[in-house]
Amino acid sequence: MQPELGFMKNEEHNYTIPLAGLPFGHTDYQYVIDDNFFAEREYSEVKNGVVNLHLDVEKMETMFVLTLKFEGKVLLQCDRCGDDYEQKIGDSAEIYLKYGAEKGDEDEDVIIITKNDSEFDLSDLIYEYITLSLPIHRTHEKESQCNQEALEKLKGYQQSESDTMAANDNPVWKEMMKNLKDKLDN
Ligand SMILES: [Zn+2]
Numbered sequence: 001m002q003p004e005l006g007f008m009k010n011e012e013h014n015y016t017i018p019l020a021g022l023p024f025g026h027t028d029y030q031y032v033i034d035d036n037f038f039a040e041r042e043y044s045e046v047k048n049g050v051v052n053l054h055l056d057v058e059k060m061e062t063m064f065v066l067t068l069k070f071e072g073k074v075l076l077q078c079d080r081c082g083d084d085y086e087q088k089i090g091d092s093a094e095i096y097l098k099y100g101a102e103k104g105d106e107d108e109d110v111i112i113i114t115k116n117d118s119e120f121d122l123s124d125l126i127y128e129y130i131t132l133s134l135p136i137h138r139t140h141e142k143e144s145q146c147n148q149e150a151l152e153k154l155k156g157y158q159q160s161e162s163d164t165m166a167a168n169d170n171p172v173w174k175e176m177m178k179n180l181k182d183k184l185d186n
Pocket of ligand 1: 078079080081082083085139140145146147
């Protein structure tokens with residue numbers, strides 16, 4: 001377990017910006033987010049993926065402007081058939097790291113930092129933005145790409161459910177239930 005822990009710490013460290021050490025102006029970072037990143041997050045819906053992330057950090061006197069752009073593919077579970085499928089994702093975001101708390105800075109894209117923060121770990125933010133970019137409806141693009149066997153089984157299950165419902169409405173069945181209930185009551 002020891003070497004694995006060391007590896008995880010390294011991975012985390014990769015997404016840390018050295019605020020104090022950065023020169024003023026723009027600094028570019030390029031990351032490739034892979035399975036390890038998602039594996040570190042126990043409750044992540046995404047277990048596998050490859051996402052290219054470009055980060056531009058603009059350091060100014062009073063704040064840092066972070067521009068995130070990412071694009072990639074993640075594996076998600078299809079809502080229709082239950083198999084994994086490849087989902088293309090991509091988005092961009094601007095985040096402001098500002099020194100000191102000011103009124104009107106409650107904007108969700110503004111994060112307040114202090115002069116004592118010499119670095120900033122971006123990994124949680126990256127994870128958050130990737131999660132936000134996932135579609136609400138998660139299915140194979142076309143139904144023909146779905147696991148047909150699973151779809152058939154699902155259809156069969158739904159059919160037997162509606163059969164049971166129909167049986168409950170059946171007058172013969174209702175009469176039998178009534179008789180049984182009367183017997184039990186007496
Ligand atoms: Zn599917």
